[in-house]
Amino acid sequence: MCRKEFFMLNVKKIIKKISVCCVMAALVTGMPAGCGKKNENSKKTEIIIFAAKSLNGVMDELCKEYNKEHPDINFHTNYDSSGTLMTQIKEGAKCNIFFSAGVEQMDELEKGYDGGSADKDNRKDLLNNQVCLVTWKGSNTKVKSFKDMAKAKNMALADETVPVGQYTRKALINSHLVSGDKEKANDLKDTDISNALGGLEINSCANVGAVAAAVAEGADEIGTVYYSDTFGYEDNLEIIEKLPNSLTGDVIYPVAPLKSDDISDAEFNASNEFVKFMSEEKAVKLFEKYHFSMS
Known part of the structure; x- marks a missing residue:
């Protein structure tokens, strides 16, 4: 590689890193923050949670x-498909706690990424769910x-990067x-499924929330x-x-605090305490209210 090509490659990497950081800065400072208000006290510990879309309400x-008992913690939440969240983290987005709807995404972060990893020592395979x-x-x-x-005439289906879409493909x-190797179910494309089901029209969705909304609205x-x-x-739904x-x-939801170069010891410890709280009686009752069961 010539010196000019090397220089341009590194410029692109830097621009990509800056773009991700800018997006996440906007998320933390400008979002309505489903779990917390904008920090008005510099002594508060900021905790950023990336959680699967299906966890939105309960989180x-x-x-x-x-x-109520820990007013010193300022939460910020980001909900999307577990695959999208995993990619954002690997590309440099700051995250203190990752709560996935699938073990595959957590396993990937546990292997490590540039500057960090999911903490396997404090990981909990916390919840069970069921595909309907x-x-x-x-x-x-x-x-x-x-x-x-x-x-059916048409079907809303999460894409192959989304855990519920992956579970559905395995079930097919x-x-x-549908013909295929269940160990490679993620390779099934919408066209493969449509052809196997007599031309069923597939509406590919980016996350499970989009699937629920599309069906509830009758689309x-x-x-x-x-x-x-x-x-x-x-x-709305039957x-x-x-x-x-x-x-x-098994539909398992793992959660873990993350370690990275930009996460302080105070943030990590606070994140780990919140992860522990998720197994306590108050948390269990809330999970059960939202139709989750504990692993």
């Missing part, structure tokens, strides 16, 4: 509950089970609805979400079937 409540096939209430769909999904293979006839995502949609773990595999 907001958990942070508020924790703040849903429709909108009043749809009169002919789909009565997962195995006759081909009777295990049900023999798509069916979709796969977690049982926890039906919370708050009782008047569960056709709860998929057994024999089809999807």
Whole structure:
């Protein structure tokens, strides 16, 4: 590589790093902060939580509950698909706690990334969930089970980077609805699924929240979400079937504090204490309220 090419490559890397940092700075200082207000006390410890979209409601409540006895903690939350959040962290976004809807994403961060890693010593495989096939209430769909999904006109499906989309793809293979290797279920594309299900129209969604909304609004006839995502949609969504773990595999939510060059000891210790709190009785009751079960 010539000197000019080397220089340009490093410039691109620096620009990418700056872009990620600017985005996350905007997130922390400008977001409505589902769990905390903008820091008005320099002595407060700032904790940034990246959590799967399906944890949105319960995490907001958990942070508020924790703040009752720990007002010195200022929480900021970022909710999206676990795959998207993992990528943001690996690209330089600051995060103190990662709460994933799949073990694959946590395992990847535990291996380490530039400047940091998920702390395996304090990782907890905390929650269980269940994948559900849903429709909108009043749809009169002919789909009565997962195995006759081909009777639907269209389906909202999280893409192959999103845990619920990955679990669904594995279930399709295990049900023999789609041909493939269950160990490589993430390789299944929307076109593969559509062709196997008689041309079923697939609406590819970026996260499970988008799937739930698309079906609840009647934009798509069916979709796969977690049982926890039906919370708050009782008047809009009808569960056709709860998929057994024999089809999807165990749906486990791991959580861990992160260690990195830009995380202080105080932040790490505070993050670890909050992770421990998630196993306490108050937290367990909140998780159960949102249809999660403890591992």
